[in-house]
Amino acid sequence: MKVYGNLMSTCSRKVMTVLAEKNREVDFINIELMKGEQKTPEHIARQPFGVVPVLETDDGFQMYESRAIIRYLDRTLPGTSLTPTDPKAYALMEQFMSVESSYFSPAAMKVVMERFRGTNDEANIAKGREGMKKPLEVIDAVLAKQPFLAGNDFTLAEVTWAPYVDYVIAVGEQAVLAEYKNVMSWWERVASRPSFKKATGR
Ligand SMILES: N[C@@H](CCC(=O)N[C@@H](CS)C(=O)NCC(=O)O)C(=O)O
Incomplete structure (x- = not known):
């Protein structure tokens, strides 16, 4: 599993918090926001709004939007659920x-x-x-x-x-x-x- 993000970014931190809760290690691909790497055609192909983070799963599924990513991760990864059943x-x-x-x-x-x-x-x-x-x-x-x-x-x-x-x-x-x-x-x-x-x- 890969995360394209920046560890200083609030949105990447949400994703990394959920991954840590689930004890899941990922390949973290650092996108240098100060250098504008989020606006390159390569990154825009992953995230059409030119921001981070992006999640890529092992079967090649890609998604963006941090709050959508954390819901997806919580639903699919084993470990304690961060979503109440009640x-x-x-x-x-x-x-x-x-x-x-x-x-x-x-x-x-x-x-x-x-x-x-x-x-x-x-x-x-x-x-x-x-x-x-x-x-x-x-x-x-x-x-x-x-x-x-x-x-x-x-x-x-x-x-x-x-x-x-x-x-x-x-x-x-x-x-x-x-x-x-x-x-x-x-x-x-x-x-x-x-x-x-x-x-x-x-
Ligand atoms: N709604 C998006 C917002 C993403 C976002 O704004 N990311 C910021 C970092 S927290 C970013 O990449 N900023 C760089 C830029 O705006 O060029 C999400 O939740 O993923």
């Missing part, structure tokens, strides 16, 4: 994956990219910080009652939130998270997970 827990997992992709990560990435690129547009950063508040408030209330977003277990919902929360902290914006104490306790559980440590090279 329909209500499953619904909550999907709900919080959607909250992440619709509301949290677009706001988080505004802040992260401004800091990461060093452009530091404070007005844009303020918008990003403001945008993170509601989704954080919502999950904080949920995490007051249960250890993980879908209930008692670590699921794909944690896998999708983790790289964005991690980068918010990495760029020095942890103050946005600090006022949500249940989020902070949850984050300790997620960040100390061996799969996430492996995916982030820690």
Whole structure:
């Protein structure tokens, strides 16, 4: 199995976290984003939008879109399932994956990219910080009652939130998270997970 990705990228980290949860080693083909390798015709043939990651299975099946890849991997690889069987827990997992992709990560990435690129547009950063508040408030209330977003277990919902929360902290914006104490306790559980440590090279 091959993954075309970049280990610094949030989307590749979701895929690598699930692979680590399943104890599955893959051939990792590094795509140098800073050099624009994701825009070459060779890579566009794998990923028409010119981004990473891409998964290629041993029988030559190729797919892209990180959230689709992690669902596929969880469904097909042996090991502990990261998708609840209980329909209500499953619904909550999907709900919080959607909250992440619709509301949290677009706001988080505004802040992260401004800091990461060093452009530091404070007005844009303020918008990003403001945008993170509601989704954080919502999950904080949920995490007051249960250890993980879908209930008692670590699921794909944690896998999708983790790289964005991690980068918010990495760029020095942890103050946005600090006022949500249940989020902070949850984050300790997620960040100390061996799969996430492996995916982030820690
Ligand atoms: N919706 C896509 C987004 C992929 C994406 O935006 N990847 C970023 C890295 S996290 C990328 O390749 N950026 C390089 C670029 O935009 O040129 C997915 O979930 O796989």
